[in-house]
Amino acid sequence: MPRPRSLTPTTLATAALAVIDRDGLAGLTMRTVAKEVGMSTMGLYRYVTDRAELERLVVDLVLSQVDTAPPDPAAPWTDRVAAMVRRLRGAVGTHPSVIPLIVAHRHRSERLLGWSETLVGILKEAGLDGPRRVVALRCLLAYVIGALQLDHLGPLAGPGTSVIADLPEFPLMAETAREARGVGVGAEAEAEFDDGLAAILRGMECGHRP
Incomplete structure (x- = not known):
């Protein structure tokens, strides 16, 4: 097997990401990445110390x-926060299997x-400070990660919804599941x-008003 003359961090990350996109996170090993770049597993250790570095x-890629970059400062703070959240979702949503790595690192x-x-x-300019700012940041990050994980691992409008809709012992959940069949499907996601x-941001607005 021919050995690459040199590998850059971007080359390695691209190869590892290709493995994850194809085989899932469980498929990411030093061996599979070494094979992806055309070298021996031991040779890969000349570039990274272990899987954690990989x-x-x-994650960086x-x-x-x-x-x-900050959104338009003339826009309302809620619009600017929403823009930042959508940016993160757009980038991470392309490679949902990487989400656990992003959480870990x-x-x-x-x-x-x-x-x-x-x-x-932006949150500081809006008047959120101290613990409220901490909670707001964590809440927004958790919302992005949670929504992406649900879409990737078990969409709320997927087969599970149909199962719940037919459970008479949970009447309220069954009713909600029947409603959920048409929510968040296709373009409506x-x-x-x-x-x-928007609901989260409304809560933040109410929470920081005098």
Whole structure:
């Protein structure tokens, strides 16, 4: 097997991401990535110390697509927060299998820290400070991650909804499931995400008013 003359962090991350996109996160090993770039497993250790470092490279690659620049300062703060949230969702949603890695390595990602810094700046301008700002940041990040995980692993409008709709022992959930069949399907998925985000932002608005 011919050995590449040199590998850059981006080349390695791209190869690892290709493995994840094709085989899922469980398929990511030093061996599979080495095979992807055409070298021996031991040879790969000349470029990364372990799988954790490889994971961080993947996280950096995916999050490199996130725009961290502040949105239009003339826009309402809720619109600016929504814009930042959609940016993160757009970048991460392209590679949903990577989400667990982003959660695990989020504190080491400069791009995610940059995104968070911009978002926190908007929250500060809106008057959220101290613990309220902490909760707001965590809530928004959790919403993006949770929504993407649900879409990827078990859409709320998927087969599970039909099963719940036929359970007489849970009448309220059955009724809700029947309603859910037509919510968030196809093109409406974006609208469902935006509706949820709007609800969170309304809560933040109420929470920081004098």
